[in-house]
Amino acid sequence: MASDGLFEMLTNEEIIGLVVKWMENKKMVKPQKSLIDNLFPSKDKKLPKVLDITDSTSKIQQKQPFRRKSNSNSTEYILEDENVSTHLIRNALSNGGNKEETAMLVSIPSPLSRRYRDDLTVTVVFFGEDGDINDQGILDLNKEATKGGLGKEKPKL
Secondary structure, three states, rough: EOOOOHHOOOOOHHHHHHHHHHHHHHHOOOOOOOOHHHHOOOOEOOOOOOOOOOOOHHHOOOOOOOOOOOOOOEOOOOOOOOOOHHHHHHHHHHHHOHHHHHHHHHHOOOOOOHOOOOOEEEEEOOOOOOOHEOOOOOOOOOEEEEEEEOOOOOOOO
């Protein structure tokens, strides 16, 4: 789930590709590689191709993401976050993997920031399988993905 700000900057296919790359990096899924990729690994930072199975009427209603002009037609991504939602937001702001552009957009104070970017709220939910429940019948929290949130003292106002 995400606010419209994410979909103004990334296509559905890019969002899915970014989640897949994050999951591969966290060893949640095994990367899908061809025999050639296994024999000759590359440092290619392109997103995987995602098949769009949306019906034609829904495709017509979808807006194309807003793209800022950049010097390159790069579709690279940044892969450094422990949290997949943060990963999506960072890449939405990066305009193709540009860390400087991300830093600039994040540093603009409110209310001026509304002139340059929309609000970005992202929640990613992974649905587990029956085997993901521990012996007591309770789902285990992924503390690494909730870094800075669980067990931390709340800031005093």
